[in-house]
Amino acid sequence: MYTYKKSILDDHIFNFIYGCALHDAVLQKAYEGERTWISKVSGAKMAVKKYIDRVVRGNFKNSDANTKATHEKVFLETAIEVCNKINNSNDKPTNSTVGRFTFGNAQKLINMTTKHVYAHTYSMNLLERDSIRDYFRHCHCPMDSIMLDKVWKEYKNSFDSSIRKKELGNCECFHKSWGNEDFNTNKQILPCRYKKFQEAINDIIDKNGGNIFPVEYDYIFW
Numbered sequence: 001m002y003t004y005k006k007s008i009l010d011d012h013i014f015n016f017i018y019g020c021a022l023h024d025a026v027l028q029k030a031y032e033g034e035r036t037w038i039s040k041v042s043g044a045k046m047a048v049k050k051y052i053d054r055v056v057r058g059n060f061k062n063s064d065a066n067t068k069a070t071h072e073k074v075f076l077e078t079a080i081e082v083c084n085k086i087n088n089s090n091d092k093p094t095n096s097t098v099g100r101f102t103f104g105n106a107q108k109l110i111n112m113t114t115k116h117v118y119a120h121t122y123s124m125n126l127l128e129r130d131s132i133r134d135y136f137r138h139c140h141c142p143m144d145s146i147m148l149d150k151v152w153k154e155y156k157n158s159f160d161s162s163i164r165k166k167e168l169g170n171c172e173c174f175h176k177s178w179g180n181e182d183f184n185t186n187k188q189i190l191p192c193r194y195k196k197f198q199e200a201i202n203d204i205i206d207k208n209g210g211n212i213f214p215v216e217y218d219y220i221f222w
Contacts, residue, residue, distance in 0.1 A: 014052070018045050021112035024142075025105045030179035032099035037092060043085035048113050051078040055114065061134040071138040076190055079106040080183070103191055104143070104181035111142035111215070118215055133213075141214040142222075143178050143197050150221050151200050158207045167203070168196055 019039065026035045038044070051074060054060065060071040086092070086101040118136050121129045141147060152174055155164055168174050174193065184191050190198075201214045212220070 014049055015045075017113055017116040018048060020116055021048075021109050024112045025109035029177070030108065030144075031101065031105055032179075034093055034095070034098050037089075038086055038101070040091045041086050041089045043089070044082045044109075047078050047081040047085060048110055051075065051110060052113060052117055055135055055139060056117065056132075058135050060138045063137060068138050072190065075110065075140065076187070078110055079103055080187060082106040082109060083183075102180060102182045103194070104178045107140070107181075107194060108142050108144060108178070111140050111218075114139045115142060115215055115218060118219075136215050137213055139213065139215045140198055141201050141218040143181070143194055145175070145178060146222055147218060148175050148178065148197065151197060151204065154204050154221075155200050158204055168200060169193075 022039055025031070026038060031038075054074065060067055060074075083101050083103065083106050092098060114136065118139070121132050124132065152168065152171065155168060159167075174196075176193075181191055181194060189195070198214060201217050205212055205214075205217060
């Protein structure tokens with residue numbers, strides 16, 4: 001006989017969401033080598049779940065700079081932990097075809113998990129949705145080849161070339177493989193291109209008079 005227990009059901013729901021996000025994080029050439037074993041790394045999954053739990057509890061709902069800074073710190077710490085758990089896992093095969101899980105893979109995993117969780121607000125009434133929506137205020141837009149190109153073109157339309165060059169650098173560097181994006185030598189700050197990508201999205205939103213969040217930008221433009 002099956003009985004309803006919220007904590008157990010929540011675990012299964014999160015496992016489903018995490019599996020979908022993990023697929024996106026290692027698809028095609030985003031992660032080189034064998035990848036089926038990565039889903040077995042429970043430490044990485046728990047690190048992402050801990051981050052998501054903080055989001056849905058409203059830890060980052062306030063719009064002030066301190067809350068945003070706290071979110072960025074927690075996000076970076078989560079990405080570091082995810083990579084460490086996967087790259088140092090005992091489940092990792094020893095053959096030479098296994099790649100290294102990078103920051104690029106980790107941000108896609110965390111951000112796609114967030115995007116799937118945010119989708120739950122679709123079923124809420126407007127009052128509930130507006131309340132829960134603020135929880136995702138500082139969450140990031142997943143960085144991938146489609147969104148890198150979209151942001152580059154949108155930024156080009158909204159700002160003159162001198163500002164674009166200063167803020168985003170050259171086209172080739174901005175569009176390079178997101179799967180190869182890795183941490184700065186100083187792991188206390190987000191990787192430079194990733195930070196530029198997220199800041200560019202906020203600049204575009206502000207420039208166009210929008211009131212959407214970066215994770216919502218991904219829904220609209222991906």
